Amino acid sequence: MKKAITILALILMIFAVSCSNDTPAPANEIPEKTDLVVSNPAVPEEAVTSDILQQFSAVISTITTGEATKITEDSWQNEYDGDGAKVYTIIDGEYFVINDGRYLHAGDSVRVDQGALIVNGVTYTADTTAGKQYIEDLIDLNGSVVRTVASAEVEKVFVLTEPSSVEGEPAAEYVITVKGTATSATDDTEENGDISNLEAYQIDLTIAPAYNEITTARVNVYDVIETDEATDLNPDPKPYKDTKYVLTVGDTSYNAAPGSSQIDAVIGAIFN
Secondary structure, eight states: OHHHHHHHHHHHHHOOOSOOOOSOOOOOOOOOOOOOOOOOOOOOSSBOOHHHHHHTHHHHHHHHHSOOSEEEEEEEEEEEETTSOEEEEEETTEEEEOSOOSSOOTTOEEEEETTEEEETTEEEOTTSHHHHHHHHHHHHHHHHEEEEEEEEEEEEEEEEEEOOSSTTSOOEEEEEEEEEEEEEEEETTOSOGGGSEEEEEEEEEEEEEEETTEEEEEEEEEEEEEOOOOOSSOSSOOOEEEEEEEEEETTEEEEOGGGHHHHHHHHHHHHO
């Protein structure tokens, strides 16, 4: 996103649009959006079995192919400079400036929309003094960003319906509430592009009434950077990114790597 707004800002310096206004608008209240922290539990030695995964098959199918009856979502992104100071908080494509620049100030909101630079709801162009100043400041601020952390919270409710095996009895309904948190951290200073972005997800399931004797379950998926031990054949091993999967049912946790494809499908359905 940072690169996209930089490119658009550069275009604005060359092409002016029809609407402009040099009257500054008042800044906004800075949104209080801190980075989420998603837990990374240790991976147990015991691996999840196909029998355990089979208990969740209908639940997974409902989540990945069904329509949620309720959806609550919130997402934001924070960008930081090399000193760790927050430069922007981004919500729905709107950049809220955290630290004062030369012309942009804390609380200012910035959007680039259809070739126009919009600051606090006022449209500016590159053929005006204020427009040029804001564009230059925006480019400088974007250039200072080296780390980005995106956060998301989602809650979705699904209903699993199973026909009764007894004639004349109503179908059974199970309400599945899914709460998910996610983070994605990108470090532009990382030389190895393959490990410049680390993601973490936590999904909590609540099922009422109990389905296959399961009322709650938790899934944790997270990236870690690992480096193999040096050997004669590989004396200088490079760091690489590995994804860990943990499934917790009741008080028991499992290495859920064998079910990674099903888990990835659930993550995709919840956060996309």
